[in-house]
Amino acid sequence: MPKISHKGQHMPASPIRKLTPYADRAKLAGKKVYHLNIGQPDIETPAGMLEAIKNIDFKVWAYTPSEGTLSYRKKLTGYYNKLGYNITPENIIVTLGGSEAITIAMMACLDPGDEVIIPEPFYANYNGFACQGGIVVKPILSHIENGFALPAIAEFEQLITPKTKAIMICSPNNPTGYLYSKDELEALKALALKYDLYLFSDEAYREFCYDGRSFISPMHLDGINDNVIVVDTVSKRYSACGARLGCLITKNKHVIATGLKFAQARLSPGMVEQIAGEAAVDTPDSYFEAVNKEYTNRRNTIVSALNKMDGVFCPNPGGAFYVVAQLPIDNADKFCQWMLETFSHNNQTVMMAPATGFYSTHGAGHNEVRMAYVLNINDIESAMVCLDEALKVYPGRKVGSGQLAVGR
């Protein structure tokens, strides 16, 4: 039998999905499982987007241009310029989801062995995309104590080598929910310019900022046009994860020209999705206002419930729809599996993502879990009751060990 590639062997399994077989078995056994493990919102997709699908009017489901239809890129340009990005349709390559925007950005800018610095915990699949391209992720620890704020710039500088080509950020952050401030972005800008680095900005959660705080993108900063590459998706903005429609945005013409070669190899983004994407841009502000109000309530509910539990700490994030919480446990992977395999409370349990999968540093996050507050308030409350009960009886409970009081 021919062998699997080394790359294939080293490719990490998804920490978000790897416990799925245990959840399936729990459900088969009749347990109700609260899915806080995956960022699949229960929020309805805007009606206009779904109507656009139902109203398709073509006879041939054809390729579109590799960079996306001009009509959709014009519409997107309007959306981004309302945010102050000051772009043209030529600055956009439409992609098959945000995932493809990330892989195209990485391939256009980094060679095997090149390094990208990413504050951790970070979106686990960055590891997978880097692995695909033979790219080395250099993690830099952010800390739950200060809500996972940007690590000191001096720490970044210690990691920079001649192989360093890029810094990758995600704000509001998946998995921590942290929202970078203007000062933090200015500091990153100075660093990118000083060392001539790309600054990849994953903005999947741009619309989800709470407590009246504003989203700031590197696209809002002056003098850094050639360094900034935004990767974006409609998945979270419009609760349209199954659309697989994203884009890459940059004012760097060389990156666009190079990215287009990768886009041409895979021929085209989806045609129906781009039609729906055009309609999505017209989604009324009231949709986002209602969604943000709902998420704010959910965040308040989950953060408050968590911090009331004995030995649990959870910062209050400024955006996205995730929290990372520190639990009084020995091992998050074991705990999350135990929740599905062994534990139940009133025949219910909770599926969470062990935070270890969001760290590149071995051992980091061993007593942390990520939870996506994508369920309604009642379900979140029930899930929190479950978790509280579980923590009381979990055989690997460790109070005071690895907790804040004694450091990470």
Added chain:
Amino acid sequence: MPKISHKGQHMPASPIRKLTPYADRAKLAGKKVYHLNIGQPDIETPAGMLEAIKNIDFKVWAYTPSEGTLSYRKKLTGYYNKLGYNITPENIIVTLGGSEAITIAMMACLDPGDEVIIPEPFYANYNGFACQGGIVVKPILSHIENGFALPAIAEFEQLITPKTKAIMICSPNNPTGYLYSKDELEALKALALKYDLYLFSDEAYREFCYDGRSFISPMHLDGINDNVIVVDTVSKRYSACGARLGCLITKNKHVIATGLKFAQARLSPGMVEQIAGEAAVDTPDSYFEAVNKEYTNRRNTIVSALNKMDGVFCPNPGGAFYVVAQLPIDNADKFCQWMLETFSHNNQTVMMAPATGFYSTHGAGHNEVRMAYVLNINDIESAMVCLDEALKVYPGRKVGSGQLAVGR
């Protein structure tokens, strides 16, 4: 300004799409351009598929499982088993187009520096996908004289090194239209088993076999289950290129498990596409009979017209909807550009793909072009009149040079 990656610099531009700016300018100047350059059929997508899109009935456009919905994989299993593949839904990973099936297969099986042998001319984007993974394509020349039949197995063996991990075939072939016989596939099977190689089978054009000939897949052969990986797409089968829906099929469990890790990193194939894909499997046989009759007529028209032209040779292919023709020209790239930039006949011209982009061997195919017969008979006839006139006046005309009589 940060630098583009070497990979990005070396990534080849699409030979199918790189002349597009010239075509755009020709159209702006008022010329009618016959597009024989790209495999975008004018055939209507089956009505049932489009109806399925219009009848979507969900409120949240959600992720599906990374391997595709069970419901779609079951339906696909029925389709493939009718063809005699003898698979289960667990043998399938649903992908974002055939392109992604190829990249996942390559990543799961080949490391940077590993070699894949591909008879050339071959689908140009194989070069691009190989470049993305740092994989080395070892081309093996097939010849227009015998219609691009499989090269002798001894020639394959001469190319095999310890780095050789796979052979890639495409039958019916893009760009040549050649349809491999049972004997040719048995020879490839013996070779794959002898050297423990993967056999990647690109079957995008399975439905398009002419003159009563049957399609044969490596999946029909015994004793080679662990070696065969089929990559497939709905693009051509249902004239649904813009759907970006394909799949990878293999009975090798390790490849499925590894491929799934890459599939999980990009989260999910499209949800609406899978709904449409289910409906597509119910397309009546009458649809394919009508389509095949139409393509057979087109093929007969284009092949006959080409072979009547002075100094032109075109084999009569057994499948797909492409021909590669040898023309009395100095340089196919120059000629195809000249057709768009300079030539017109009754204010019309023809866009073709220079065959050089389908060869990896430098200089091969310099007097060949690929044409896709994806236009109606009248348009094909008009395009052939154009081409005939063009060849009479093309300044780089070379009669007898590089023609069959004097070899390639």
